[in-house]
Amino acid sequence: QALLRRAGATLVPVPVDDEGLDPARAPQASPPRLIHVTPSHQYPAGAAMSLSRRLALLDRASSHGALIVEDDYDSEFHYAGRPLASLQGLDDAGCVAYLGTFSKVLAPGLRVAYAIVPPRLVAPMRAAVRLSGGMVPVHVQAAMADFLAEGHLNAHVRRMRKVYHQRMLDLAGRLTGMARGRWQIGPVDGGLQLALWLDPLAGQDDAALAQALHEHGLGVMPLSQLFLSPPRAGLLLGVATATPQAIDRLATALDRLVPLPA
Template identity: 45%
Template sequence: MELHISLQGSKGLAEQLYQQLREGIDSGRLAAGTQLPPTRLLAEQLGVSRKTVAEAYSRLTYDNLLSGKVGKGTFITPASTRLAPAGPAIPLASAATLAKWRSRSNLLADLAPSTLRYDFIGGASSKAQFPFDDWRRCNQYALRQIRRGSARYAAHQGLPELREAIARHIAFARGVRCHSSDVLVCNGAQQALDLIARILIEPGCRVAMEDPGYTPARQLFLSQGALLQYVPVDDQGLCVEQIAEGTRLIYVTPSHQFPLGMPMSLARRQALLERAAALGAIIIEDDYDSEFRYEGRPTDSLQSMDRHGLVAYVGTFSKTLLPELRLGYAIVPEALREAICVAKQLTDWHTPTLNQWALARFISEGALLKHIRRVHEVYAARRERILQRLQGDLAPWFEVIPATAGYHLSALTKGGLEVEFLINMARKVEVGLYSLAPFYAQAPVRSGLLLGFGAIELLDIDPALDRVRDTLQTLG
C-alpha cells in the first residue's frame, strides 16, 4: 500500500515531503510505530530522486520523529504521536438528534465483562462447551468454498446452502413451517429485529411489547419513532386483550418470556394470533433460547400456528454457539420478504460468507444437533442445582417463577428484601447478581433476580449461592 504524499512542481521537493510527513505525524494520521517505505521505494512512487527522500527522512530523524532499526527499516517514534489542537466547537444542526441517541440506554450493552469469581449473568454461554475443533474444520471448508468462488458480493438473503440448512434445522427442532426462500440470514437476532422495524415502523405508529421485556428491542423500536405500548404479562404470558387498536407491530417472547421465563399458554397464543389478524398487525416471535427445554411437552411456535402470514420468526445462534459469531436469522412472511431484502442490502449488503459457509457445514453434518444435545445435559444439571437451592435453603428469600426452557431462571424476592442492596453486597463477596427491575418500562416493578446459568460452571454454583445465603443471613 502506497503512502499518500502529493508533491507540487519540481522545486523544494524535500521540503514539501518533510512538511507533509511532519503534518501526518503531528496530527496522529501516521501513528506511532508505523513503518515508512524505504527511501528507494518511496522515491520511485513519487518520481523523485532517492536523495530527496533521504534528506526529508534525515530531518525528521533529527527532530526525533523517526528512528531507524538496523535490518528492519524506518519507523515513527512512539513519543512523536501528537494530536492537532482542537478548534472551537461548532454547534451541530443535528445536536438534538444525537442527544436522543445518547439517551438510548441499553442495559445489556452496558454490562462489561465480569471480573467476579462467580457470575450469574444471563444470555452468556460457556466457551468451555463450544466445539472448537468441529468449528475449525468447518471454517477450513468455508475457506475452500470462498477460494473457489468469484470475488463478488453474495446474496442479500444469505447463502442458499445455509438457508436450506436453517430451514431443515428449525423444522426439526422447533416445528417451524418454512422453505429456504423464507429464511433471511442476519448478523445476530438484533439485526433481524432492526430490519423488521425498519420496514414496518414509521414515527408515531403503535407498537406493542411485553412489560417486562427485552430492553434492546424496546430501545430499537423507540429509536425508529414508535409509540410503544407496554403490555403487562401474567402467568400465561402477554395479556392479549390489552393490545390497543391501531397497533402495527407486536413483539413477544412466547416460548421463554424474557426476562421472567414462563411460557405463553396455548390459549393465549391463539388469542394473540386472532388479535393480530383483527388488527392486521405483524407479530415478531423472538425464539431466542427455547432449543433448551427441560420439562413438559414441546409447545408449538406461534409461526407454526399462523395461517395468515403474520408471524416473523426470529432466531439466533448466539445462545447455541457463541455470541461473537454474530449469526442469526428471520423467517419472514411473504408480504415482508421483498422489503426486508432491500433493507438488508442497504444496511450491510449481506452477512459475512465465511461464517455462513462454516455454519452451513456445521449444521448439515449434524454437529449443531450433537452440540445442543451435549450442552443441554450441562445446562440441565446447572438449572436443577439452582432450583434445589432456591427451593431449599434460599426459599425464605426467593420464589422461583416456573420456566421450562432457556438458560436463565427468574426468582421473585420475599419479605421486602432490597434487591439492589443485595446485589451490591454480593459483589463484595465476588458474586454477580442481576435485578429484574431494568427490564420494566412501567410500574409496578416486581422485585427479583435474573439468574443465568449459561456461563457459570456446575461446581461453582454451590459456593456462589453459599455466599449469597450467608450475605442474606447477615442482612437479617
C-alpha cells in the same frame, strides 16, 4: 425497549403470568401495530405461552393488521415435555416474523442470526440488511451451513440440553432450599436464565444487590430494570455457567447479602 423507542414506537405493556403474555388483558383502546413476544420462554420471567394464548394472540394480530415479532431466542433448550408449536408455525394470516439466533445455542461471539418473515417483508428486509452493513462474512455463513447439514448442531443441542437442564435443576434446587421466605424461584422448564423474585415486603433494592454480587465476581441482572411498569424486584441468573462451584459462590453471597424476613 431502547431500540423500539428510538424507532418512534409507543410501548404498551401487557400483563404476563404463568401462561405467558395474556392477550385478553391487552389495552383495547390502542390497537397494536407491532407485537414483540418471547413465547418459548418469556423474557425474563421464563413462562412458556400456552397454546390457547398463542391462538388468541394470532387472532388479535390478524384482526388489527399487526405484525408479531416472535423472538425465539433459546427455544432449543426446552426441558419439560414437547415444546409448543411456534407462532410462525401456527400462523395462517402471514402476520408473524420469526427471529432466531445461533449465539445462544453455540457461542455469543458467532453473531449469526436468522429470520423467517412473511413474503411481503422479504424485499424490505433484504434492503434493510444491505443498508445496515451488518452482513455476516460469507465464510462464516458457509461454515454454519455445513455444520447444520452434517447434523453437528442437532448433536450439540441434544448434548447441551442435558447439561443445561441439570444445571437449571441444581441451581433452582439449591436456592429454593435456602430461600426461607427471602425469595421465590421462577419456572425451570426451559431456557438459560432463572428468575429469582425477592420478597416484595422486604423492600430490597435489586440493583444494589446485583452490584454487590458483581463485586463478588458474580454476573446477575436486576429484574426491576426489565419492567415497563410497575417494577418488581428480583435477579436474573444465568444457567449456562452454573457449575457446582459457581452455585456455591452465588449461594454463599446471597445468604450473606439478603436478610431473613423479620
